[in-house]
Amino acid sequence: VWPKTDMGWDIVPWGLERLLCWIQREYAPPGGIFITENGCAVKEDSLAAALQDTARVEYLQGYLSQVFKAIQEGVPVLGYFVWSFMDNFEWAFGYAKRFGIVRVDYDVQKRTPKASASLMSGLAKTNILRVPERVLDLSEYSPFNTRTLYRKKPAEAPNTQPKKPTLSDTEVRSMLREFCVRYQDQKFQLKMVDAFKQFMMTNDDVALMKARQNICLPIQMDVLPKYGFEPTRRGVAQATALISTLKDKDVAELNTTIAYLTRDLPHSAALEGAVG
Structure with missing residues (x-):
């Protein structure tokens, strides 16, 4: 117990x-x-x-x-x-x-x-x-009502954790600029517009968030390995955490552009389509 x-x-x-x-x-x-x-x-x-x-x-x-x-x-x-x-x-x-x-x-x-x-x-x-x-x-995890040890001892456990990348401000800016270019792609924008149109019908914030993540993920998986991150959701989380620690003005402006391309621009296009 x-x-x-x-x-x-x-x-x-x-x-x-x-x-x-x-x-x-x-x-x-x-x-x-x-x-x-x-x-x-x-x-x-x-x-x-x-x-x-x-x-x-x-x-x-x-x-x-x-x-x-x-x-x-x-x-x-x-x-x-x-x-x-x-x-x-x-x-x-x-x-x-x-x-x-x-x-x-x-x-x-x-x-x-x-x-x-x-x-x-x-x-x-x-x-x-x-x-x-x-x-x-x-x-550590053990099945209910047991004391089974699921944690490997340090000598038994291989070090499989990939080392987190450490990027310079210049490298971070380069990565964010690449995201900006990729997010301007017409096919990407059309998918984002469709996601916002679906949201306008359902008003489901969680579904919209997941849809946006899934649309962004293929681009993220293509770009992140160039800068040492895993092509996974964990890699996305690590990159996001790294970027959040930087106070560089250019990085902040590039983040604002990315938010515009992945949220504000397709949202506006979806609203215009609904009005039209």
């Missing part, structure tokens, strides 16, 4: 990794993914128990390990927020359940950082997370 938090919720870190990968496959959010709430309630009957919140530390280590695994798979996770910073009022349980990485003495309002706060502080300062092998093993 999966372990549970003090709320009775199952602890299944590998589920977060699978969810992140699924969201990226289905939606590929252009702004990346932010995890706005991840944490657990731990029974803390005393200050000493609260300050050594080992259960919460291991919970966070397990879930963060799986977030890192998703990032290695090309998921652009750009933010992670622990729930919660301090112990607080929980709607259904009042002050009975404690989620905070900072202990709150509700009688005098004194705040005291817990071991989990030290964990997150160290991670923020160093960008390094040390995880015991036992915790790492427990974070």
